[in-house]
Amino acid sequence: MIYGTTDRRIVEAAARLFVEIGCRVMIGEDPAANRSSRQVYAGFDAEALARRAGAELVDMRTAGYRTVPAPLGREFRELSVSRIALEADLIVSVPLMKSHPLTGVTLTLKKYERGAAPAEKKAFHQRNLSQGIADLSTVVHPGLTIVDAIVASDNWVIGGGVRPMGLVVAGADPVATDAVCCHIMQADPYKVDHLRAAAEMGTGEIDLQRIEVLGAKIEGVSAPFTLPADPLKVAAELGNIDVLVGEACSGCLNRLGEVFMTVGKEKLAAAGPLTVVVGKGIAPAAGRTNILMGRCTAAYRDQGIYLADCAPMTPDVIQAIQYAAGEVTQMRYSWDGMEMASD
Numbered sequence: 001m002i003y004g005t006t007d008r009r010i011v012e013a014a015a016r017l018f019v020e021i022g023c024r025v026m027i028g029e030d031p032a033a034n035r036s037s038r039q040v041y042a043g044f045d046a047e048a049l050a051r052r053a054g055a056e057l058v059d060m061r062t063a064g065y066r067t068v069p070a071p072l073g074r075e076f077r078e079l080s081v082s083r084i085a086l087e088a089d090l091i092v093s094v095p096l097m098k099s100h101p102l103t104g105v106t107l108t109l110k111k112y113e114r115g116a117a118p119a120e121k122k123a124f125h126q127r128n129l130s131q132g133i134a135d136l137s138t139v140v141h142p143g144l145t146i147v148d149a150i151v152a153s154d155n156w157v158i159g160g161g162v163r164p165m166g167l168v169v170a171g172a173d174p175v176a177t178d179a180v181c182c183h184i185m186q187a188d189p190y191k192v193d194h195l196r197a198a199a200e201m202g203t204g205e206i207d208l209q210r211i212e213v214l215g216a217k218i219e220g221v222s223a224p225f226t227l228p229a230d231p232l233k234v235a236a237e238l239g240n241i242d243v244l245v246g247e248a249c250s251g252c253l254n255r256l257g258e259v260f261m262t263v264g265k266e267k268l269a270a271a272g273p274l275t276v277v278v279g280k281g282i283a284p285a286a287g288r289t290n291i292l293m294g295r296c297t298a299a300y301r302d303q304g305i306y307l308a309d310c311a312p313m314t315p316d317v318i319q320a321i322q323y324a325a326g327e328v329t330q331m332r333y334s335w336d337g338m339e340m341a342s343d
């Protein structure tokens with residue numbers, strides 16, 4: 001077992017099951033931007049796993065894309081989607097139960113976007129990750145989700161770790177399955193922006209009262225996962241940092257909470273007077289150093305350290321704090337020079 005990724009036994013068992021009933025099964029994924037599928041597959045001998053199950057191993061990033069309309073999309077009106085995902089009769093998503101510093105949770109909707117639309121990864125992060133995930137779900141989404149919570153992964157970035165749960169959660173509705181998992185993780189599904197948006201857009205059901213849950217009772221298996229700190233509370237305790245919040249979603253607020261937890265109160269207290277601006281329609285503070293978090297603050301981009309992404313990447317926000325404190329003299333953004341590895 002490799003912690004932080006789906007248990008291979010679940011992938012193999014699911015593939016085998018569909019092969020046994022006569023399906024042609026393809027196993028594919030798309031890893032983080034700076035790694036190729038081949039590198040990831042080699043790490044756990046995925047070829048042998050696929051062979052044992054009678055399935056084909058495919059590279060979602062290099063297998064080709066089609067640009068398709070997303071008529072219901074709120075941020076993306078067309079999307080470049082994996083040809084394999086579009087042509088499949090059934091997408092089976094097998095995510096790990098995981099908390100996430102930006103979106104709160106990483107379950108099926110957050111994860112399958114990686115495999116189904118690898119070409120949009122950068123655009124999602126730069127334009128609006130949560131809405132991108134929800135928009136994609138209106139074009140293509142899993143027909144079966146099997147969430148691996150045998151050993152879940154709790155926000156290691158901000159002090160979590162492995163979380164043995166001994167649990168598998170499965171469902172045909174990806175929003176309902178993710179919502180049930182949120183309740184298991186003691187997170188509010190309505191506060192997970194991509195999930196709430198996907199439910200509003202008709203991908204599935206988010207209301208637990210309207211979801212039929214079979215098997216174990218949620219109360220019997222739930223456990224609190226580590227969620228990002230509330231940045232407003234941290235700032236109020238510190239005194240030297242002000243956080244100004246306009247019309248903002250949870251993306252930048254979660255990111256800021258995660259960054260505050262990562263940097264630690266001691267270093268934040270030493271960073272000097274600083275204002276962080278989050279969301280649309282709120283002006284930076286006069287006479288102070290301002291960090292402008294995310295695309296929503298673009299109108300004021302010349303009045304502070306502007307972080308353009310949606311939401312900004314963690315290293316970029318940390319670097320902005322260091323830049324404001326004079327610890328670094330030049331900003332270098334995470335996406336600068338980052339290539340999508342393909343072999």
Ligand code: SF4
Nearest residue numbers: 251252294295296310
């Ligand atoms: S608040 Fe941040 S994450 Fe949310 S839409 Fe604006 S830039 Fe994007």
